[in-house]
Amino acid sequence: MADPIHAAPARPDRDALVAEIRRLERAYDTGMPTRSAPLGCAVLADHLPEDGLALGRVHELVGEARSEVRDAAVFGFACALLSRFGTGAILWCARRANVLGGAPSARGLASLGLDPARVIFVDAEEEADRLWAMEEGLSVPGLAAVVAELDPARRSEATASRRLQLAAEKSGVTGLILRPRLTTSRGVGDRVPVAVETRWRITAAPSPYGPHDVRPVWDVVLERARRGRPGAWRLAWDAGSAVLEEALPCEALARAVPQTVEMRQTGNQNNEEVAA
Amino acid sequence: MTTQREYPAFRAERGRRVIALWLPHFAVERHHTQERCDADAVQAVATRERGRRVIAGLAPGVAGLTPGMALADARALTPDLTLADWDPAADRAALRDLAAWCVRYTPLIAFDPASACLRDGIGGDAALWLDVTGASHLFGGDWEMVADLVNRIASFGYTARACMADTPGIAWAVTRTAATGRGDVVVPSGAGIAAIARLPIMALRVPAAVAEALARSGLRRIGDVADLPRAPLAARFGPDLARRLDQAAGSLHEPIEPLSPPAPHRVRLGLPEPIGLREDIEHGVRRLLERLCARLERERAGLRRLRVDFFRAEGDVRSLTIGTGRPARDPVALFRLLAEHLDRLDPGFGIDVMVMEAERVEGRGIAQKDLAGPTAGAMGEGVQDMVDRLSNRLGEERVHRLEPVESHLPERAERPSAPATASRWPTAPAPSVPRPARLLRRPEPVEATALLPDHPPAWFRWRGVDYRIARAAGPERIAPEWWEDLPADRRRGGRTRDYFRLEARDGQRFWLYREGLAERGEAPQWFVHGLFA
Numbered sequence: 156m157a158d159p160i161h162a163a164p165a166r167p168d169r170d171a172l173v174a175e176i177r178r179l180e181r182a183y184d185t186g187m188p189t190r191s192a193p194l195g196c197a198v199l200a201d202h203l204p205e206d207g208l209a210l211g212r213v214h215e216l217v218g219e220a221r222s223e224v225r226d227a228a229v230f231g232f233a234c235a236l237l238s239r240f241g242t243g244a245i246l247w248c249a250r251r252a253n254v255l256g257g258a259p260s261a262r263g264l265a266s267l268g269l270d271p272a273r274v275i276f277v278d279a280e281e282e283a284d285r286l287w288a289m290e291e292g293l294s295v296p297g298l299a300a301v302v303a304e305l306d307p308a309r310r311s312e313a314t315a316s317r318r319l320q321l322a323a324e325k326s327g328v329t330g331l332i333l334r335p336r337l338t339t340s341r342g343v344g345d346r347v348p349v350a351v352e353t354r355w356r357i358t359a360a361p362s363p364y365g366p367h368d369v370r371p372v373w374d375v376v377l378e379r380a381r382r383g384r385p386g387a388w389r390l391a392w393d394a395g396s397a398v399l400e401e402a403l404p405c406e407a408l409a410r411a412v413p414q415t416v417e418m419r420q421t422g423n424q425n426n427e428e429v430a431a
Numbered sequence: 432m433t434t435q436r437e438y439p440a441f442r443a444e445r446g447r448r449v450i451a452l453w454l455p456h457f458a459v460e461r462h463h464t465q466e467r468c469d470a471d472a473v474q475a476v477a478t479r480e481r482g483r484r485v486i487a488g489l490a491p492g493v494a495g496l497t498p499g500m501a502l503a504d505a506r507a508l509t510p511d512l513t514l515a516d517w518d519p520a521a522d523r524a525a526l527r528d529l530a531a532w533c534v535r536y537t538p539l540i541a542f543d544p545a546s547a548c549l550r551d552g553i554g555g556d557a558a559l560w561l562d563v564t565g566a567s568h569l570f571g572g573d574w575e576m577v578a579d580l581v582n583r584i585a586s587f588g589y590t591a592r593a594c595m596a597d598t599p600g601i602a603w604a605v606t607r608t609a610a611t612g613r614g615d616v617v618v619p620s621g622a623g624i625a626a627i628a629r630l631p632i633m634a635l636r637v638p639a640a641v642a643e644a645l646a647r648s649g650l651r652r653i654g655d656v657a658d659l660p661r662a663p664l665a666a667r668f669g670p671d672l673a674r675r676l677d678q679a680a681g682s683l684h685e686p687i688e689p690l691s692p693p694a695p696h697r698v699r700l701g702l703p704e705p706i707g708l709r710e711d712i713e714h715g716v717r718r719l720l721e722r723l724c725a726r727l728e729r730e731r732a733g734l735r736r737l738r739v740d741f742f743r744a745e746g747d748v749r750s751l752t753i754g755t756g757r758p759a760r761d762p763v764a765l766f767r768l769l770a771e772h773l774d775r776l777d778p779g780f781g782i783d784v785m786v787m788e789a790e791r792v793e794g795r796g797i798a799q800k801d802l803a804g805p806t807a808g809a810m811g812e813g814v815q816d817m818v819d820r821l822s823n824r825l826g827e828e829r830v831h832r833l834e835p836v837e838s839h840l841p842e843r844a845e846r847p848s849a850p851a852t853a854s855r856w857p858t859a860p861a862p863s864v865p866r867p868a869r870l871l872r873r874p875e876p877v878e879a880t881a882l883l884p885d886h887p888p889a890w891f892r893w894r895g896v897d898y899r900i901a902r903a904a905g906p907e908r909i910a911p912e913w914w915e916d917l918p919a920d921r922r923r924g925g926r927t928r929d930y931f932r933l934e935a936r937d938g939q940r941f942w943l944y945r946e947g948l949a950e951r952g953e954a955p956q957w958f959v960h961g962l963f964a
Contacts, residue, residue, distance in 0.1 A: 224894075224962065225939060230868050231964020244814050257869035257962055261833035261845045261856065266865040267964055271833050271856045275814075276847075277821055278829045288821055297813040359938035359964075366904045369865040371964040372938065392964075 177382070190327070192239045196390065196399040203353070204382035208236060212352035213293075213320045213330035217378075219358055226256050228359040229333050231371050233302060234267035235392040235399060240329055242270075243299030246292035248277045248285040250304045266369070268394030273299070282306050286315055293322035293330050305334045317350040353380040360389050363402055370394075372402045448620070449687065450561040450577065451543070451602035452533075452593045454584070458488030458547065458555030461525045462515050464588040474509075476517040476555060477502055487517040488547065488555015491590050499553040517555070522548035526557045528747070529584075530690055535742050535784045536570075536580065537563045538697065539689040543603075545636070558606075560599060560687045567595070569701060577615040585614075587746050594618065599687060600679030601627055604634035604653070624680040628654030635675040641668050653679075696734065696789035698722045705744040705781025709773065712741075712782060716769055719787040720762040727792070733758025734789035737765065741776060742784040749776060754827065755819045756851040758793040764816045768823050818850045839909050841870060841960065864907060865932070867942040867961025874958035877943065884955060887931040888943065893959050898935040905931030909944075932963065940964070 191207035193200065200206040208214065214236075218229035237245055249259065261271035279285045285303050292301035316332075323330045332351065356376040364370060370391040377386045391402040454460070458476045463469075475496065478487040484502035496505050496512075505512055526548060530540045542549055543558035563576065570576035577593050584591040596602040596618035604627045605616050618626045627634065630653050632642045645668060650656050656664065657676060665673040677683035698719050706712060716739065727733060735758055741749045753768045822830040831847035835856055838844045879891035887903035906929035928944040935941070940963035945955045 227868050227940070227962035227964050228938075234868065234964065246817070257867075257871040259833075260841070260866060260868065260870035260961065261835065262841070262866035263868040263870065263961070263964075265856060267868060271845075274832065275818065275850050276831055276833070277825065278831075279825055284825060288825070291817055291820055295813040295817045298817075359940065361901060361936065361938040362934060366902045369932075371940065373964075374938075 192236075192241075192329075194236070194239060194399050195397065196401070198386075198388055198401055199377075199390075199399065202377055202384045202386045203380060208239075208329075209352050209381075210240065210329045211323055211327040213316065213323050213332060213350075215332045215334070215351040215354040217354060217356045218333070218335045224256060225359065226333070226335060228371070228373050229357045230259070231267055231392065232355070232357045232373055232375065233331050233333055234264060234269045235394075236331065237300055237302070238268040238394075238397055241299045242273070243297065245269075245274045245299055246277065246288070246295075246301045247274050248279060248288045248292070248301070248303040250278075250280070250285070266394060267371075267392070268397055286319075289330060289332075290319060290322050293319060293328050294326050296326045296328060298328050300329045300331060302331045302333060305332050307335055313350065320350045320352070351379075353383065354378045360402070362391070364391070370402075446564060446620070447562070447597055447681075448564050448567065448573070448595055449597070449599045449602050450536075450563055450580065450593050450595045451599060451606045452559045452561060452580065452584075452591060453543075453606040454557045454589050454591050456489065456491050456555065456590050457526070457557035458517055458522055459490040459515075460589045461522055462518075463490075465521065465525070466515075472513060473515045474513050475505070475515075477514050478517040478553075480553065485553065487553055498555055519548045519551055522557065526559070527690075529557075529587075530559055531748055532742065532746055533559060533561055533580075534740065534748075534786065535699075535701075536576065537561050537566050538691070539563075539687060541687045541689055558603075562687050562689070563595065569699075573617045574615070577617055581615045583746075590614070592616075596626070597621065597623075598679055598681045599685045600635065600675060603636060604630050604679065608634045624653070624657050624676070627679065628652065628657060632656065635672070635679060637671050637675055638669075641672055644668055645672075696723060696726065696792055698726075698787050700785045700787075702783050702785075705783045707778040707781045712773060712776070712778065712785075713766075713770070715782075715785050716773070716787075717762065717766055719785060720765055720769075723787055723789060724760045724762045724765070727760040727789070732792050732794050733760045734765075734792050735759075736789070736791040737769075738788050738790050739769065740786040740788070741778070741782045742786070743778065744780040744783055751776065752790075753819075753823050755815075756822065756849065757815050759819070761816075764819070767816075768819055771820070771824055815851070822850075839912060841866065841909070842873070865963070867940075868964040870961045871959065874944070874960040877957050877959050879943070879957035881945075881955070885929070887933060888957060891933075891943065891957060891959075893941075898933075898939065898941070900933045901936045902934035903931055905929065906945075907931075930960070 190210045191203070191205040192210055193207040194203075203209075216229045216233055219225040247259070259274075259276070261274075264271045264274065277285075277288045279288060282305060285305060289301050289303040292298055319330055319332075322328075336356070354377075356378055358374045360372045360374040362368065362370070362372040364372075370393050372389060372391045375388050375390045377383070379385060389402045390399050392399055459473055462473055462476060466472075474490045474493050475486050476488045477484050479485075486496060486498050486500045486502060486505050488498055489496055493509070493512075495508050502514075526542065526546065530542065533540050539562035541560040541562075543560055544550060546557040547554035548557055561580075567573045567576040570579055573595050577595050581591045581593050592606045592614045594602045594605040594616040596605065597620055601618055601622075601624070605618060608630045631651060632645050632653060632655075633639070635653060645651070645656065653676075656672070657680070661673045661676070664676075674683060678685040700715050700719050702715070706715070719739070723734075723737075734755065736752065736754050738750055738752045741751075743749060751769060751772045753765070753772065755765075755768070759765060818830055828847075830850050832850050833845045834848035836844055836846055875893065877891045877893040879888035881888045885906070887900065887905055889900055891898055891900070909928045909930060911926055926947045928946055930942060930944040933941045933943055941959055942961035942963060943957055943959050945957050947955065
């Protein structure tokens, strides 16, 4: 019996729904069309909207827990991203006197494919000063990007990160927040609602390549991505061609290439490991 | 004595106006104001001269005593004389503050070397020169300016006498000797030496011996000698008399050496009423900035350092200074930099004068094009303003770039440089010799085990953590820079280093080196120097 009142409502088509969700999601947008920097990596592009990292937004790169020694991996991944953000000046709000983890080295930046002449460093001991400097930088459209090394996320930081995000949207400058992971007695505590476009977790990974291959290899976890999908990869960064690519898994490499003992490779150690 | 530069007579400017300010009871009154005691608490200050105590300075209205009188004699005349010790250093400091305060009238201010505290002599007075040429209209006229000066100084607790005249000589003579009860006197422009003709010779600042010699000849007043031919006067009474006469008459220039050379880029805002509200102060600063920047605009120049002096009603001065990385003349950007500091400004009972001065001015022509193409990271206008804001708040040394240094040693191969100078780094990185992303301030010694003396370590312990090495590359030998003259404690860094890139089993990458050559019988020392990404 055809009851026109109780008939199923016309199903909105999928595209219209997606468009509506996008509209709701971006209700706060200042109207600037979202541009994105392609990362030159097909596996990542699938997980990110517009196939790249959104420009004019704040992204968060989280390292490992409480270890400045291990932050070098985050640092390297940040440089890899920055080298794909155009050629303008970059403001880098660094922790002052980061004695344990060392200071950023210009030749190291160059080795990662980032021209050191582009980087203006600001050293500030207080996190409040670094946040302030980052917000100042994010309001200058002449910059390519602003990087800030921050402390582990705290509850009180939701507002600060929101301010940063709004500043970035207004000026179109991309922000990168580098921070170690927070661990508390209740476990990993970086589930603080921080208003960032994407959050990545970076850890150094063993390189599957030969000992003289200089490409850094990281385990990259995309923990959250607005309008994207989370994912996890093992990526290698080729500074020469500015390409992020999936590193061959160690096992695959071991099968594909017979174990060669290089003169400088510590062969005995590896053998022990295999025996164990 | 002021440094006497003999200028030709034609250098004496027309229209010059000078104020001589004399504080006859400065030493005692300075004691009263700074110790915050009653005006008659101390009647005199005493000092020691040639083994006896003498009166160095007196309070106003102490009759019968004179400075220089022995204390014993003074006590005999006035048994209940209250005394304090004379402190010439404090007097000098107070006089300097007063001179700084007088900048509200003119930037050309000098100490009168006749002041007691400056010559460390008896008298207890102090004096200043103010060259106010062309400034009196700002205060409504000559009389108003002198009256304002005397009244304001009186409100600080000092007895002041001031005289404005065409030459320092006339002004000085009138302040010291005028019989009028008034502290403020103006000798009209063009009056010449006739204005002081009736004053005694001593008022010409000639040595006492000369004055006595003249008195013996019956020449007691300035008018007696003013018209005499100079040559016989100089021959008989020495050159001082003739010079002082010419200086007073204006035919010989008497320079006033200002305490601080006047900055040509200086604007001043006098306020009818003291202001204390933040908005009012901001408004004043904006107006000054507009005037200063308009002037810089005309001169096609920009300022690198800007100082603003706020003269508070209490009688002291608060200053703010900002610097810019590049010559700037945009009032809006400069105001933003100043606004940062205005929070810390305490207006006290109010600010009545603001003086803004560009302390460093540089030409700002057309930016030169780079022959080799645009430099990477070259700064746009907005970036420069941001750098200025950052360095003004956090400190100039906190904002920097890195510039390359010709050195093989990694720790010396780069140094911080000013953010405005984008240095040129080799653009193509050499991927065959990678450098660590982060470099330790100084290499840290580690405990390491290598299988053979010239092999990379298979294991090392750093800061209490063990690392097993899965992957190693090297060595890269970095030789010492023997041509560098290192201090003795740095010589050790001058040994050969063999660098290895190491990867621990979990993927962490390090830059380690072995110091010295691997030789038999010597345990090699290993250092960690950097962290790879």
